[in-house]
Amino acid sequence: MKILVTGTAGFIGFFVAQRLAQLGFEVVGVDNINTYYDVNLKHGRLQATGIETDNLQDNEPVCSTLYPNYCFIKLDIADRAQMENLFATHQFDAVCHLAAQAGVRYSITNPHDYALSNLSGFLNILEGCRKVQVKHLVYASSSSVYGLNSNTPFSVHDGAAHPVSLYAASKKSNEMMAHSYSHLYNIPTTGLRFFTVYGPWGRPDMAYFKFADAIIKGTPIDVYNNGEMQRDFTYVDDIVEGIIRVLDRPAVANPQWSSENPDPATSSAPYRLYNIGNSSPVKLMNFIEALETAIGKKAVINLLPMQAGDVLSTDADMSDLELDFNYYPKTEIQSGIDRFVDWFRDFYKV
Known part of the structure; x- marks a missing residue:
């Protein structure tokens, strides 16, 4: 199989592309390497998979020195012409779409970036899938879509x-757009609602990354809602395992689906939604304590009110993924944080 993985200079995409290449699939990775956060980290991820980054040119494939079955193309998914050419050239069997403009708070001040990448970019993915009739599109959604829903576990x-x-609205829009293409063109699509992914090579805009940096430097960390928040933190290896399992089994129509009592997670079309998390929420202050233990230093904490766009708690109901894919996350918080801190110290030489 030839698989397109978008966002391969990003956190989760980097790990997924590497895992698929190790499994022997033919992998094409794309990313626009934007400046939302440090491009040196994005280059570091690419280099860790054998992609030389010194002279990357738009739309020019660079193949890995570690995995002969993996090539990377610097490309913006919001560029319609480039995406049409990509799909026409490669005729992908499956697509794992992980590229997006991330960040809840950034979306409040930079909304147009989300329309370009998360809406126009996703439409380009769907159109490419339609034209080559891919066997399965797996795409990243988010626990953020639950928004004001306080019925937990989600x-x-x-x-x-x-x-x-x-940001959450754009991810919910992706789910709706995917359903329309599954319904109209019989394209199997599966959306995965990720729950607070963390681990080595993570994103610097995420709280745990900022906290680790601040604790090591001895500078204060901002903790919102006075620390009265909890998240279903999920280690990146567990996320990747779930993605690989789902990618291997295209979504199918639900024969019991009823238009009179519609199930949002399934359809009469080949469409599915799953939560993918740890199913074990952790209080933010306990997560900070795990960082303190791994680093060997206490945090200086600055308690602040709730921020716009935040939710109090996330908690994933994982029963569907467990039932359909025998999927169970394995990584405990302290173990995952220890691995992250080891990587952080090594990468940043601290």
């Missing part, structure tokens, strides 16, 4: 119609 069978940030 279930894909409950409504998610009240997002509280444009």
Whole structure:
């Protein structure tokens, strides 16, 4: 199989492309390497998979020195012409779409970036899948779509119609767009709602990354809502394992689906939604304590009110993924944080 993985200079995409290449699939990775956060980290991820980054040119493939079955192309998914050429050239069997403009808070001040990447870019993915009739599109959604829904644990069978940030709204839009293409063109699509992914090679805009940097430097960390928050933190290796399992089994229509009592997670079309998390929420202050233990230093904490766009708690109902794919996350918080801190110290030489 030839698989397109988008966002391969990003956190999760980097790990997925590497894993698929190790499994022997023919992998084409794309990323625009934008400046939302440090491009040196993005180059570091590419270099870790054998991609030389010194002279990357737009739309010019660079093949890995570690995995002969993996090539990378610097490309913006929002560029319609480039995406049409990409799909026409490679005739992908499957697509794992992980590229997006990330960040809840950034979406409040930079909304147009989300329209370009998360809406226009996703439409280009769907159109490419339609034209080459891919066997399966797996794409990243987010726990953010649950928004004002306070019925926990969050279930894909409950409504998610009240997002509280444009980022969340763009991810919910992706799910709706995917369903329309599954319905109109019989394209199997599976959306995965990620729950607070962390680990080595993570994103510097994420709280745990900022906290680690600040604790090591001895500078204060900002903790919102006075620390009264909890998240379903999920280690990146567990996320990748789930993605690989789902990618291997295209979505199918639900024969029991009823238009009179519609299930949001399934359809009469080959369409599916799953939560993918740890199913074990951790209080933010306990997560900080795990960082303190791994680093060997206490945090200086600055307690602040709730921020716009944030939610109090995330908690994934994982029953569907467990039932359909025998998927169970394995990584405990302290173990995952220890690995992250080891990587952080090594990468930043601290």
